Amino acid sequence: MLSHAIIKFQRLRRILGRLLAGHAETWRHLRFEFYNRPLLFRVCYLQRRTPVPGLITVITPTCGRLQTLQEAIASVDTQSYSHWEHVIVSDGMYPSLRQLAASNQESRRRFFSTPPIRHYGNHQRNVGIFQARGEYLVFLDDDNVLYPEALAAMVDGFAGGDCDLVFCPIDYDHAKHGVHGQVLMPKVGFKRGEVDSLNAMIRRSLAVQCRGWGDSYFADFDLLHQAASVAPARYLHCSPIGHHR
Template sequence: MIPLLSVVVPIHNVEPYLAECLESLAAQTLTDFEVLCVDDGSLDGSRRVAEEFAARDPRFVLLRQPNQGPGPARNLGVRHARGPYLAFADGDDVVPPRAYELLVSSLRETGSDLACGAVLRLADGELAPSTMHEKVFRRRVLCTHVMDRRSLARDRTVWNKVYRTAFWRERGLEFPAGIYEDVPVAIRAHVLATSVDVLDDVVYHWRRRDGGEDSITQRRTELPNLTERLGAIRSVRAFLDETAPELKATFDDLVLEKDIVFLFQALEDAADGDSGPALEVARQWLAELGPDVIAAAPSLRRLELHLVERGLVKELRQVREFRRASAEGTRVVPRGWRNTGWYGDYPYFRDRRLAIPDEVYDARQELKLMARVDECGWTGREYLLRGQVAIHRVERKPGRVSLVLSDGRRKVPLTAKRVGGQGLVATIDPRALEGGGPTWRLQARTETRGLVLKGWFREGESGPTWRLSVAEGSRRGMDIPQ
């Protein structure tokens, strides 16, 4: 009988974790599946663990091949897959019980080519958000696409998904050899899909392995691994150049946020006087990304890249240490009076010896206005609103602040009184909103030392956009008497 879902699990020296992985698959609420365990030449007891599962559960099948890496192992599993739906799981990770039920049900409902979901990191039995995935899966969106939802370019893993097997085969998707084989395939699938379902449910627990000779995490700063990672990045950028150039900036942002860190770690770990090989690999990375990508990076990252380009490893270590010590964030400060610039308050600014250009530190594009409503109450004649306005990463209080209520068509200015450094009080006369829309949003605008910023007020520190409801009561706003 043909199963509904085929799950491919590449296995190589993961004996301490494999039983937990396979047990999580056996416990899935969607029970009509097959698990294709592919032993990739394991030297520990991994094959024995898989054999035991296959012996007691006919849904588990063991395939074998000489050690070729996770990509070829997955390809072998795909060739044996019989189900109309296809998924991948790594032998050291865990799949939550309802994951495949949720993903397959979504595909059957929408007809999309793939469905993907949220991920948590698993370390020492504790779960924490995956920083790479959390921005992507904050809300459920069905029948979308990476061209419409650019954040999906950050979704570079294959195991938090279910694919239609026909889509996979018709598009000729195949894993390359090497240890970063999933990134090119995940991005290709997003671009080539007709539509994608994005679920906010957690569908995968990604284990953080910090030890063991076969742990990629442990070896990711080794120069051969960095060269392989660069190869995967080149492959994706070449594919995007040809098929979806609009996505390159989003992909490059993630490379500069995540991948480049391993390069810095390799340079930090290099012995004094022995950083030449690591610098050579680093320059290959910078050449691939190009000056435009580097110029668009955040200012502190630009400083790190500038130091790498000049081979200033000692100074790079100091800046990396500065970053780690700035747990609460780094500051941006204004400099100059007639033509004020806003610069990151980082080491070596205008250091005469290094003569780093000011534009490396330029942080104007990184600043944003933070506005929040603390309370809003009815006085009998009008609404009294109390809130706060601040510029993110800037210690000085904002300059002139103006407030505007907007329903999307009309704008109603409000009079605001400053209270202390960042506080303000404003009143809202309901009569000024007559004839307007049912809900209004509040926007702040500030002019500070040549800097002009706008931002919508939010509920509390990081809540949803604050709204004033005219037509009906709302926990996010206040009723205006009619």
């Protein structure tokens, strides 16, 4: 018991030391936990809320990148599958985004904002899950785009009702990691770096069961890996359904 208390004290001392030193990552982690933990309790109640059958909720976290956000929005608007809603959640509120929300004429699109957390957009994705009305979820970052047949191709993968998670290939560029012109398609037993959130459509009930997004940079992998380990998944080898840019 004493050794356990000492370990906890040393951990607390390290955290306090980082805070006093202005450790930005520690501050972001604490902000995430402060806002996200109460939200997770509310998200659990989603299991009692019946989703709209066949409705796809596209969730987009954003952090002031207006130009690329508008391109992401346009890619949702051109979907051949029309039974969708688009939930956009801003990490902090920006004047340009406030203007965009005020001028929105699309009834299927809703805008929300959170206090500024700056932690990979993971809390904003969880807010999107809580606000979702759809049976299925797609996570579209504000700098990525969906191709016109994306939602139709992915939702077709759920035909027969024998899976809760569908993966499709995407065009994948990642300048930071020096990746250009790659087609990314996860395989059974995928590892970190072999899947992106844009690859997947997931039942809302499964995302809630897995408790949404954690606070890690690899939270997309963590969520999808856990989901694929507890529920049946389908891997569709079709044309790429979107572009990670």
